[in-house]
Amino acid sequence: MLKLNASYSKKVPAEGEYSSQSYHASIECELPDGLNANQLQERIHDTFELVRQSVEAELHGGNRQQQSQQPQQSGKTVPASPKQIRYLLDLARMRGITPQQIAAKFNVADVQQLSKQQCSNQINEWRAA
Known part of the structure; x- marks a missing residue:
C-alpha cells in the first residue's frame, strides 16, 4: 500500500x-x-x-461552479485521459446530460477534445453537488 x-x-x-x-x-x-x-x-x-x-x-x-468555468490559462494543454472521459460520461449519464451538452459547455466539437483540467473541474463540480 x-x-x-x-x-x-x-x-x-x-x-x-x-x-x-x-x-x-x-x-x-x-x-x-x-x-x-x-x-x-x-x-x-x-x-x-x-x-x-x-x-x-x-x-x-x-462557489465551485464559478471556479470550474474560469477560462484556461495559456500554456501547455494536456488532453483528458480516456479513463477520465469515461468517468465524466458516467457522471453525466446519471444526471441526464448528453456528451453534446458537455462539448457545447466547453466549446469543443467532441468530449474527446476536453483538456485534463476541464474534465477534472467538471468531475469535481458534479462530485461536490
Missing part, C-alpha cells in the same frame, strides 16, 4: 502594510498496490487538484 500526501498553501494580501493571510489544506490517503506509472500520476494529479480547489473554494466563498 502506498501513502500519498498532497497539500496546497496560498498567501493572500491582508489589510495592513506588509500583511498577508495564509490558507493551507492537506490530505493523506492510501493508494492500492499495483498501479502503473500513468495511473499513479493520475491519482496524484487528481488528489492535488482536489486539495487545491478546496482551498480556492474556501477563499472564494465556496
